Amino acid sequence: MDCGTSGAPHRLRGTPIWLLKRAWMRAHEEIRRQLAGAGLAHQHYAVLATLAEFGPCAQAEIARRIGVDRSDMVELLNRLQAEGWVHREPDPADRRRNSVSLTAPGRAALRRFDKLAEAAGDELLAPLSEADRETLLDLLTRMMDGRREEGRS
């Protein structure tokens, strides 16, 4: 993956869309490398993290939380279930739903992946100081959440 921005026209280089694209491509490469050993995608990690934080969920709820399509949840969970990390069972309260829960091995695996994800993030942010990292995360968060509390930093 070629993530350099160096030779690009400055019509693009100063543009948020271009920068975000290249930044995401680099980020994607980092997380991919970290999770490659386990043969997992970032989304698998996101599913495990969601279950750890919110407890047993319907598939559609997980999908909504992490912004994945419901259609794609099926295979995602098939994989995690095959590893023995999650457990699917019909929800007695609403029999349309599968109640998906984290198993003990799943919880242990998640702890490993947490470390890998953190390493990927550190690799990515390596060129920035601690203060700059915080500022960047804050700005991105505010950009996404659409608020507007000026100033700061």
Next chain:
Amino acid sequence: MDCGTSGAPHRLRGTPIWLLKRAWMRAHEEIRRQLAGAGLAHQHYAVLATLAEFGPCAQAEIARRIGVDRSDMVELLNRLQAEGWVHREPDPADRRRNSVSLTAPGRAALRRFDKLAEAAGDELLAPLSEADRETLLDLLTRMMDGRREEGRS
């Protein structure tokens, strides 16, 4: 496209990789909407911008500059050529190469797309103040270019 970050686990929400993914998805949606009328992708715009800035190029050079695969340049240019915006001719100095150049209509089209791209960027950055926008672009640039000039803002 669902770009909200609201309901995601905080294990992900504070993470640069997660934030960059969601941010890029939103950015992609904005630029897609702006260019949808012309039926173009962001990459088509990037090609035109490259030709405007660097003059006639070999296909491989354009590909290198904007981080697109050489294989994919072919169809990208087919489309732009079909619109009459670029012109391909064998480079007499090195007959392996195609010298790709911007036509007059291509230059005019690019001016229109510049406006659309700018509108997409403004839409994206709307929640941020002018100072914050500059900071964000600066941080992203430094993250990608790997320098380390601390401080700023």
Next chain:
DNA sequence: CATATATCAGGTGCACTGAAATGA
């Protein structure tokens, strides 16, 4: 009836690989 869920089949855009043909 309308709505929500899980699943499957398929489509599309995009990054990428591998190989061929041509020429430097």
Next chain:
DNA sequence: CTCATTTCAGTGAACCTGATATAT
């Protein structure tokens, strides 16, 4: 012979649509 360029054929992950069966 080695390398670079254009092109084509095809793969794979990800986002998305539409349809079905089932339950609320």
